Amino acid sequence: MQSQPIPSLDIDRLRADTPGCQDSLFMNSAGASLMPQPVVTAMQEYLQQEIQLGGYEVERLRISQTTRFYDETARLLNTHPSNIAYAYSATDATIQVLSAIPFRAGDTILTTTNDYVSNQLAFLSMQQRLGIRLLRINDLPNGDLDLTHLEELIRAHRPVLIAITHIPTNSGLVLPAEEVGRLCRQYDVWYLLDAAQSTGQLPLDVTLLQADFLVATGRKFLRGPRNTGFLYVSDRVLEAGLSPLFIDRRGATWTGPDAFTLQPNARRFEPQEVSLLHVGLTEAIRYANQVGIEAIRGQNQRLMRRLRTGLEQLDGINRLDWGSHQGNILTFNTSRQPLPALEAALRQGRVVFTAQYPSSALIDFQRKGIDWLIRLSPHYFNTLAEMDEVVDLMAHILR
Missing domain, CATH: 3.40.640.10 (Type I PLP-dependent aspartate aminotransferase-like (Major domain))
Known part of the structure; x- marks a missing residue:
């Protein structure tokens, strides 16, 4: 059986409905996303x-x-x-x-x-x-x-x-x-x-x-x-x-x-x-x-494929997402930068994100041997160009 094509979205209209996405690289929909104007x-x-x-x-x-x-x-x-x-x-x-x-x-x-x-x-x-x-x-x-x-x-x-x-x-x-x-x-x-x-x-x-x-x-x-x-x-x-x-x-x-x-x-x-x-x-x-949840899922898959692929190619990134099925959350840390310096650099680059600590997921942090992570969670109103911009910014930070 042939797979059905993924519906496309009018990204320009969705972004026009989302004033908050104009002035930042918003990567925090897993925390509190941007409300559309309606x-x-x-x-x-x-x-x-x-x-x-x-x-x-x-x-x-x-x-x-x-x-x-x-x-x-x-x-x-x-x-x-x-x-x-x-x-x-x-x-x-x-x-x-x-x-x-x-x-x-x-x-x-x-x-x-x-x-x-x-x-x-x-x-x-x-x-x-x-x-x-x-x-x-x-x-x-x-x-x-x-x-x-x-x-x-x-x-x-x-x-x-x-x-x-x-x-x-x-x-x-x-x-x-x-x-x-x-x-x-x-x-x-x-x-x-x-x-x-x-x-x-x-x-x-x-x-x-x-x-x-x-x-x-x-x-x-x-x-x-x-x-x-x-x-x-x-x-x-x-x-x-x-x-x-x-x-x-x-x-x-x-x-x-x-x-x-x-x-x-x-x-x-x-x-x-x-x-x-x-x-x-x-x-x-x-x-x-x-908008349609299938269309949303399709756009999200495109965004995450671009973001994951880009970050995986950077030296110094420790990707922390396990499992064979993954959604619109990407987590990582790095030994190249202490957390305060990394947070400051990301915010200077207009990225909206979340930093998490062991108290939010104690068992998972312990088995991964980490004491902090950065969480990025784009959503369907984001663009592929924004994913590339985040990757480029991380490449610059890790130099």
């Missing part, structure tokens, strides 16, 4: 209306528009609006999920060695307070997840939850989320997928991923505002009656002095407050859907 405009209009009428009245007037969030997010994930809940962040959504599963002392959670730091901290806190067991899946020598070891752990420990981060924050590694989902269904284990770094850069189809819960943030590759996110909840979860421990008034109706009725859908996991940030996230998801 997102900013939607929030400005909402705020201006709030100034005139107050938050509650604006929420009442815009109630029909609120449903667009569920429709657009469902379209992004190939699911139904009833399976989507708004969240203040991916971590906020994760905490709601963890509170919904009735863990008991001795229960097991399986995760990876490069799960997101906030998730790891939550699991460790549960281990200390609730007596759950936290076990980590081995990696293969090339950095890929060892699926054989995962199945062995499932058989030996019968975990209540398997939780993985689709793309870790500290490397370009893409974990085999669909394969993990198949094992979770085979052995009837709850499956939590942190898609904070993959949402907005890769296609995500929950019918293929088979996750029970998928959490995402708005500020990264989705190009929405900070303090926004969403949660996908499977029908299996809803049918099982799971709900967060601390339910907000949006998630349930108080029906008697000692009784309440849950929302029948994923909104039982939602917080009460709706604001201009909610509007901004809705517009960001609509924008991604309009």
